[in-house]
Amino acid sequence: MRCLLLFDIDGTLISSQGKAFAALLKAFRQVVGAEPPVEGFSPAGKTDPQIVSELLNRVATDHRKRNQLVAEVLAAYLETLPEVVKKPHVRLLPGVAELLPVLAENPQVALGLLTGNIREGAQFKLELAGLWHYFAFGAFGSDCSDRNQLLPYAWERAHQRFGVRFSPERTVIVGDTPADVACAKTWDAKAIAVAGHTFTAARLLPAHPDGVLPSLSPELFLPVCFSILSRAPLA
Known part of the structure; x- marks a missing residue:
């Protein structure tokens, strides 16, 4: 090769068509209990953990639990993906x-x-x-x-x-x-x-x-x- x-x-x-990001935001709401502050925010080019971490920076969360929250949001995201993102x-x-x-x-x-x-x-x-x-x-x-x-x-x-x-x-x-x-x-x-x-x-x-x-x-x-x-x- x-x-x-x-x-x-x-x-x-x-x-x-924006559905995967919508699934991530749904997971964020479920885990964090707050509306994701997405005004002026773009996920383009970022990793999934980076996206979650940056959104957490925009809300009042315990920084000592940041890694745990990121992991929990991403786990919830994998559950919401099939609910939100369909083949069409x-x-x-x-x-x-x-x-x-x-x-x-x-x-x-x-x-x-x-x-x-x-x-x-x-x-x-x-x-x-x-x-x-x-x-x-x-x-x-x-x-x-x-x-x-x-x-x-x-x-x-x-x-x-x-x-x-x-x-x-x-x-x-x-x-x-x-x-x-x-x-x-x-x-x-x-x-x-x-x-x-x-x-x-x-x-x-x-x-x-x-x-x-x-x-x-x-x-x-x-x-x-x-x-x-x-x-x-x-x-």
Whole structure:
């Protein structure tokens, strides 16, 4: 295998049309007993634990119990997800249905996830979308609340799965927010940003991705991705 492609989920592969965030807010209400203060708040690019922690910062809670509350909210979230998010709510974003089979059939490509979703939430969403089987491994918000620290988890799991140590130059993170790009740049990996669903290209470019695309159409993604990788050493 010559390259590792790691995909974000929400806003990159799928949209739940706000239903997954609604499920998290419902769980927050149940556990914390307060209305989530979401005015001016965006979950884009954040890990699930980070989202809950930041919402807790906006309400009067005992900081000594913060980790416990985050864990309780996320456990409740996994229970509310099937109640709130149904199959018709989850739609594939443009190009995804065509791109993933092509990548999965390429023996030079290892496909994985790098997402702020906790693992069980990621699996639930992608199973509804019919995409979970494409990804043999991943790094998740349940591994670390800091998105910038997730890539080493993905590298280690890729090594366990394929017996390959992928270099930063042969690793591409694909996401829809500046946070996805920042994660890649933290480790000198490559980044492709997908504009349109969450951020415009103009808002993504200052993060300095290696490529910006309007969709994951194979006709757009494959030339850009492999052009980026062609400039990297094989070793």
